[in-house]
Amino acid sequence: MASKGIKDRVAIIGMGCTRFGEHWDKSADDLLVEAAYEAYASAGVEPNDVDAYWLGTMGSGVSGLTLSEPLKIQYKPVTRVENMCATGSEALRQAAYAVASGAFDMAMAIGVEKLKDSGYSGLVVNNPPNDGTLGSMTAPASFSLLAPAYFKKYGLDPDKGKEVLSRIAWKNHRNGARNPKAQFQKEVPIEAIRNSPKIADPLGIMDCSGVSDGSAAAIIVRAEDAHKYCKNPIYIKALSFVAGPAEGPLSPEYDFTTFNEVVASSRDAYQQAGITNPREQVSMAEVHDCFTPTELVLYEDLGFSPRGTAWQDVMDGFFDLEGKLPVNPDGGLKSFGHPIGASGLRMMYEMWLQFRGEAGPRQIKDPRIGLTHNLGGAPGRCVSFVSVVGRDVG
Amino acid sequence: MAGIVSYGSYIPYRRLKRAAIAQVLGVPASKGERAVASFDEDSASMAVEAVRDALKTTPAAAIGSLFFATTTAPYTEKLNAAIIGAATRMPAEIRAIDITGSVRAGLSALLQGADTAASSRTQAVVAMADARLGAPEGKAEQQNGDGAVAFVLGTDNVIAEIEASASLTREFLDTWRAPGERFAHSWEERFALTQAYSPLLGKAIQQVLSKAKVAPGDLAKIVVDAPNPRAAEEIIRGLKVDPSKIADTFALTVGQVGAAHAGLMLAGVLPSLKPGDRVLVASVADGAEAILLRATPAVANFKPLRSVGRMIESKGDVTYGNYLKWREILPTEPPRRPDPDRPAGPPMFRAEQWKFGFVGTRCTNCGTPQLPPQRVCVKCKAYDKMEPYPFADRTARIATYAIDRLAFSLNPPTVNVVIDFDGGGRFLCEMTDCEPEKVAIGDEVEMTFRRLFTADGVHNYFWKARPKR
Numbered sequence: 001m002a003s004k005g006i007k008d009r010v011a012i013i014g015m016g017c018t019r020f021g022e023h024w025d026k027s028a029d030d031l032l033v034e035a036a037y038e039a040y041a042s043a044g045v046e047p048n049d050v051d052a053y054w055l056g057t058m059g060s061g062v063s064g065l066t067l068s069e070p071l072k073i074q075y076k077p078v079t080r081v082e083n084m085c086a087t088g089s090e091a092l093r094q095a096a097y098a099v100a101s102g103a104f105d106m107a108m109a110i111g112v113e114k115l116k117d118s119g120y121s122g123l124v125v126n127n128p129p130n131d132g133t134l135g136s137m138t139a140p141a142s143f144s145l146l147a148p149a150y151f152k153k154y155g156l157d158p159d160k161g162k163e164v165l166s167r168i169a170w171k172n173h174r175n176g177a178r179n180p181k182a183q184f185q186k187e188v189p190i191e192a193i194r195n196s197p198k199i200a201d202p203l204g205i206m207d208c209s210g211v212s213d214g215s216a217a218a219i220i221v222r223a224e225d226a227h228k229y230c231k232n233p234i235y236i237k238a239l240s241f242v243a244g245p246a247e248g249p250l251s252p253e254y255d256f257t258t259f260n261e262v263v264a265s266s267r268d269a270y271q272q273a274g275i276t277n278p279r280e281q282v283s284m285a286e287v288h289d290c291f292t293p294t295e296l297v298l299y300e301d302l303g304f305s306p307r308g309t310a311w312q313d314v315m316d317g318f319f320d321l322e323g324k325l326p327v328n329p330d331g332g333l334k335s336f337g338h339p340i341g342a343s344g345l346r347m348m349y350e351m352w353l354q355f356r357g358e359a360g361p362r363q364i365k366d367p368r369i370g371l372t373h374n375l376g377g378a379p380g381r382c383v384s385f386v387s388v389v390g391r392d393v394g
Numbered sequence: 395m396a397g398i399v400s401y402g403s404y405i406p407y408r409r410l411k412r413a414a415i416a417q418v419l420g421v422p423a424s425k426g427e428r429a430v431a432s433f434d435e436d437s438a439s440m441a442v443e444a445v446r447d448a449l450k451t452t453p454a455a456a457i458g459s460l461f462f463a464t465t466t467a468p469y470t471e472k473l474n475a476a477i478i479g480a481a482t483r484m485p486a487e488i489r490a491i492d493i494t495g496s497v498r499a500g501l502s503a504l505l506q507g508a509d510t511a512a513s514s515r516t517q518a519v520v521a522m523a524d525a526r527l528g529a530p531e532g533k534a535e536q537q538n539g540d541g542a543v544a545f546v547l548g549t550d551n552v553i554a555e556i557e558a559s560a561s562l563t564r565e566f567l568d569t570w571r572a573p574g575e576r577f578a579h580s581w582e583e584r585f586a587l588t589q590a591y592s593p594l595l596g597k598a599i600q601q602v603l604s605k606a607k608v609a610p611g612d613l614a615k616i617v618v619d620a621p622n623p624r625a626a627e628e629i630i631r632g633l634k635v636d637p638s639k640i641a642d643t644f645a646l647t648v649g650q651v652g653a654a655h656a657g658l659m660l661a662g663v664l665p666s667l668k669p670g671d672r673v674l675v676a677s678v679a680d681g682a683e684a685i686l687l688r689a690t691p692a693v694a695n696f697k698p699l700r701s702v703g704r705m706i707e708s709k710g711d712v713t714y715g716n717y718l719k720w721r722e723i724l725p726t727e728p729p730r731r732p733d734p735d736r737p738a739g740p741p742m743f744r745a746e747q748w749k750f751g752f753v754g755t756r757c758t759n760c761g762t763p764q765l766p767p768q769r770v771c772v773k774c775k776a777y778d779k780m781e782p783y784p785f786a787d788r789t790a791r792i793a794t795y796a797i798d799r800l801a802f803s804l805n806p807p808t809v810n811v812v813i814d815f816d817g818g819g820r821f822l823c824e825m826t827d828c829e830p831e832k833v834a835i836g837d838e839v840e841m842t843f844r845r846l847f848t849a850d851g852v853h854n855y856f857w858k859a860r861p862k863r
Contacts, residue, residue: 120731121729127735129735131741133749136808140798144798148795201807245772251772251773252793256793
């Protein structure tokens with residue numbers, strides 16, 4: 001009854017991605033138009049060649065009209081999807097399955113978010129009318145729950161723990177400094193990260209991903225058709241998405257040092273892709289580093305590091321651009337920015353560039369297998385997406 | 395005869411040193427400190443804490459009525475006593491009444507409760523609480539204090555029976571506050587002292603003693619509460635009794651707790667009573683109430699759960715700056731975050747047991763307690779096998795925590811804790827009355843009923859964790 005997957009049955013033949021950041025001069029419509037037309041051009045197709053669209057946005061519009069209106073899509077199916085911060089990946093998954101089913105020859109997955117217009121710090125989520133008992137934790141506070149729990153479980157004193165977290169942010173900024181589309185394109189000294197103003201202890205502002213505007217898009221066809229459009233497509237090996245039962249806030253068995261949802265979705269994805277040793281077999285990964293402790297825990301949940309040792313791998317540079325398994329080579333949410341609906345597709349955009357050798361100063365040598373991981377919610381109560389993609393069939 | 399069956403008290407955790415006010419404002423400082431309701435407390439939430447305390451030592455018997463005495467009701471229109479009834483899981487079949495308008499309301503409510511208990515042969519719960527504001531630089535700001543007390547009255551298991559009472563009412567202008575005003579006005583002191591408080595107190599006390607044929611010398615304890623302490627001192631002097639019989643006014647430790655003051659002083663002396671001891675309790679404002687109580691043999695076996703003395707000792711300071719912010723006397727720059735949404739009526743109505751009573755569920759199939767209430771068991775996944783399971787009086791330990799400096803709060807940072815209850819059940823909630831830098835995994839906490847915020851005039855009450863007091 002496990003998911004059977006669609007290994008090597010669909011391929012991405014074109015992608016687009018706007019610069020992420022503060023686009024005071026651009027609306028969500030502008031961002032969608034830019035990403036979509038960059039993707040059309042990248043694939044060498046006309047807008048009308050695309051048979052169906054999946055649009056991911058958390059709050060920058062409702063319904064398919066959010067996309068069909070600015071793009072003037074001519075009476076074709078446009079589905080708006082939302083799955084919190086994993087929205088972009090969800091759009092990709094839907095489009096890939098639609099093509100794999102044979103229902104459409106060509107589909108576009110596109111994600112957008114316009115966050116900087118709200119005037120608020122951080123993310124704002126509107127709840128349906130409720131009884132007032134839901135609490136009001138901000139996103140950094142929710143994810144900061146991981147830090148004391150992880151430190152205590154694995155015997156890290158708070159100073160050492162903070163050093164590990166700071167090094168994760170330092171690495172992502174270092175990668176982002178080599179990326180012309182990233183929101184923050186500057187290396188940041190580790191001391192500046194460590195001493196940044198506290199947001200949710202022990203997290204400072206430099207432990208948080210960038211609030212930004214942006215859009216990214218991918219065009220998908222059946223694998224056998226890919227070479228009609230493109231010399232070097234990328235192949236989808238696995239797509240896994242799980243929504244958890246939200247047991248973390250309910251069950252004392254959950255200890256806030258893992259995301260059960262990530263463990264489940266990575267297992268499923270590895271099984272679909274035939275990966276048995278991710279630490280050795282994965283060439284590079286884009287993971288959901290919304291806050292630094294998230295990335296730390298993800299290393300273990302994705303099977304990159306044995307339990308309780310990810311912090312040592314961080315300090316050893318295992319996940320650096322030059323390391324054995326580079327994670328977030330494009331700068332990640334931390335440095336590239338996190339326009340919710342676009343982030344999952346932005347992760348895939350880095351796979352696209354790296355496999356094609358187009359990643360410039362941050363090019364990884366000869367990558368074969370890549371992983372993207374996208375998460376929505378909070379520790380103990382979340383949705384998780386894992387994809388495995390490759391340069392070659394097989 | 396009806397009398398007191400049980401009682402409980404609540405003094406908020408925070409104290410404001412009077413010298414701290416003086417230091418900022420450059421006014422003369424009185425001695426001592428005053429109790430301050432936290433930013434998430436009001437008279438109703440404090441009354442809930444006192445009633446919870448009282449009910450824990452109340453013998454199981456039907457409760458037929460609930461009276462809430464205060465001059466600082468959170469709602470001008472909407473029954474405040476209903477909040478207290480819901481939070482203490484009282485049945486719907488009760489008469490519930492707010493008694494307000496004067497700081498004498500506390501003793502008026504006590505007498506009303508006793509009459510109702512006697513006539514209905516059910517227990518009456520009387521809650522008294524106040525959190526009165528004084529304008530900066532004024533006397534009231536320094537002299538007032540915040541707190542609550544609760545009495546359960548009945549005809550069985552009585553520990554102190556009401557032997558006699560006297561009530562007087564006069565119309566005169568001393569303290570007043572119009573709707574919408576935050577601070578009370580008061581007339582020049584000498585007028586009320588000489589023409590109202592002293593004569594009214596004297597007359598009420600003389601009446602109650604003569605009704606019961608008791609001389610001042612026969613009293614074991616004397617509780618006299620007056621808006622002007624000099625009125626109380628004068629009357630006490632006139633009684634010519636041993637000063638050790640005079641109840642502590644808590645002037646140096648708590649302050650004057652409005653409608654709850656006489657009750658709190660009474661709760662302060664009740665633990666010292668031996669069978670047969672008599673207590674005189676009197677309160678003056680817009681008239682006077684005087685009550686003579688006599689301890690029964692049952693008093694020897696009664697032990698309050700949290701004595702007033704213990705609540706006074708359990709404390710932490712608040713700066714004058716924070717006090718001004720909590721009371722919204724000093725406006726502050728709002729965070730760049732949206733204001734909280736008001737809670738919605740229908741969901742609150744559906745969730746009354748949960749939101750107000752903190753009642754979760756327990757799976758009858760596998761025995762796992764869980765909160766908020768669930769339909770499908772988190773553990774064994776059984777469907778609709780739940781029974782109600784109250785969590786309010788259970789202690790818990792911190793599994794992990796977060797210190798949120800971004801969330802909207804009158805008292806940032808907001809401390810959030812994941813807590814595991816003794817006996818099972820996990821919950822994620824706010825923690826209050828704590829020092830954020832001292833919060834640690836494994837700390838023991840207990841639950842407290844609080845006002846989370848107010849939006850569109852709707853007070854959002856719910857439960858928080860606090861360090862065990």
